[in-house]
Amino acid sequence: MRKSTLFFMSLAVQSVLLIGAFTHAAYQHGRDAFILGETAALVKRLELTDLCLFTEARYTRHPTQADLHSPFQDHPLSFEHFPSGSLLALPKGIGGR
Amino acid sequence: MGNWFERQRNIIDFTLSSLVRRKGKNLALLLVYALLVFLLASVMFFTHALRREASFVLQGAPEIVVQRMSAGRHELIPARYLGMIKGIRGVSGVRGRLWGYYFDPFSGANYTLMVPEAFSHGSGDVIIGQGIARTRLVGPGDVLSFQRYDGTPAILTVREVLPSASELVSSDLIVLSENDFRRFFGMAPGLYTDIVLTVRNAKEVATVAGKVQKLLPDTRPILKSEILRTYDTIFDWRSGIIVVILSSAVLAFIIFAWDKASGLSAEERKEIGILKAIGWETSDVLLMKFWEGAAVSLTAFLAGVLLAYVHVFFTPVMLFEPVLKGWSTLYPSFKLVPFINPYQVATLFFLTVVPYTVATIVPSWRAATIDPDSVMRS
The missing domain is CATH 1.20.5 (Single alpha-helices involved in coiled-coils or other helix-helix interfaces)
Known part of the structure; x- marks a missing residue:
């Protein structure tokens, strides 16, 4: 062939x-x-209200219900703690969006 | 027409024989190319399917959730707020919602405890999600033991396990009665986690939310449209991050393709030189190079896309599992409903085949314009 x-x-x-x-x-x-x-x-x-995708922390389990400043909830200058958190976008209303 | 077709076939025959002669190098290129398409297609299929599924199932989410904020954090909301919100024109229903988290030291997982509007079982009974059933190895009729806020044990009987098809929203859920919930967390009767409200006219949702915030300045209304938008953003963000990471792989591949196409081996140069010496035109060599690119591109592209489809919709997305799991102990085991469209495949085509073609055009032209005399002499 x-x-x-x-x-x-x-x-x-x-x-x-x-x-x-x-x-x-x-x-x-x-x-x-x-x-x-x-x-x-x-x-x-x-x-x-949310998908059960990341159960490691409350702001990754319920991103829509999390505090607006949840990435800094432990301390205003604290770094993101959880790997999933570092991949989440900023909540609405932060950064002028 | 027949002649033209036969000419193309002859050139393809020759091109494929030429590719097979250098099979090691070309096979490596094909594999790397297919792997790249596979990775990009997997990300695209996975995030798109997840986004579509989220937007579909979350259509049932509450129209407005009202949280109380205190010192910048979500705080329990008093029952008197229910009456105040009910008085707002346009609000058709108000209900205090009870839900919270429980860290299970036994399994190291976080559970979401939730009280539904109507609980079909009695006190001491629970309905659990598949994730908990899997983690704690329990089923209907079994007993779960937790620790209440005051250290006393809470013995709860599993009455139902939520269907596995709903794991994407219910994997870590423990549905229980209001009485059990309040005893579990020591929550006073006049307090709720938040308030959900329904609005008579869907067009008035934003107006009602504005009125709630004006009436109760320490609250934060969350609209269903915001919930849906958040998930859109999350998946855009996640897929964007992965694509950015993969873009370095695309770049490396383009360099690899460029290098492969421009760094003609002595054998290839000799081959082109001989072809031109025996009467091949520059356009014939270009045509040969075109078919060479087309054979590699199309084969790698189609193989990559097909493998990605199988990976995302027929396996538990093994490649992304560690990224998605993060540090979670309890992770839902879900099967995505395949949502793919021609637009996605076209985007992938432009993301992978076009850069490859562009990277090989100039080297192909250079190869086609080789002077046969100088090549054969060298």
Whole structure:
């Protein structure tokens, strides 16, 4: 078999797989819509405000409910303590945003 | 048309044979390229899916949360504030919310204790999130032992475990009755953690929040729109930071690609010299270089994107887990709903393929304009 045929075949297979990924995403999205709806209902029922992504500190567990100056909550000049905290953006309203 | 197509195929055949002759070097380039695309695509897919999921599930969040601030910190809010807020025109419902944190020395994890508006079980019963069930190895019917604020033990029976599909919002939750919560933290009956309110007309939310702050200057209203915006910012920030870190890798790759394309080996120079001597035009050599770039770029790009899709949506995102976990002991185990769109793939294409193409254009032109005579003599 010619090398160019192999090349085009491999590109075609990869492109089909990429289209497959899009199709899978659309199918899975439709399938998981119910689960997402259930989670949204749980959020509403329990009046939750945040995602449970980082449980190490209160201002990383509930960033939307944290004090405006939470990065400096231990001391006005203190450095950020937790690794997640160093990756969080400043709360709204600080730095003129 | 047939001739043109056959000519392209012949050049591709030759280009691929040439690439295979130097397979070690080209395979290394392909691997590095695919790895770079994989990393960037993983970050993009992961943060986008998380952002979409956050914006979807947090639509159920309270319209306005009112916190009381004291000495610059969140403070418990007295029950009399409920009546004052209820009197504001446009407010349709007010409720005091009770929630707090508990550090469990047994597992070294922080839990969120929460009192719902209607608790379906009795005193001494709890509903827990999957993360706690996993960390403490408990299930429905088992008993959890904690320590109250005064050091006395609190024995709580697990009645339900929240579904694993909701772990992204409920992994560390302990849902319990108001009575148990107040006894647990020693909180007086007239106090709440914060207040949530509903507004009759959605357009009036900001006005109502303004009125709350005017009426109760020591409070801080947090709107649902702010909650949603915060998550948008967090994921933008996080993905931005990772992309900035990865940009050094992109830069290193561009230098690598430039070096690879410009530092033609003696064998490659000889090959081009012979091709030109036997009648290949400069445009033919350029075409060969174009197909060489296209073969490497497209293969690496598609492989990287596909691997990233599998990594983010079929595995527990192993690569980012340590970054996301931080120092957390309890971490939710969640499966993201795949949200990808052609715009993301196009962005990735421009972030990876375009820099590679730009970095190899000039060296390719130089290679194509080699003087065959001087090359063959040297």
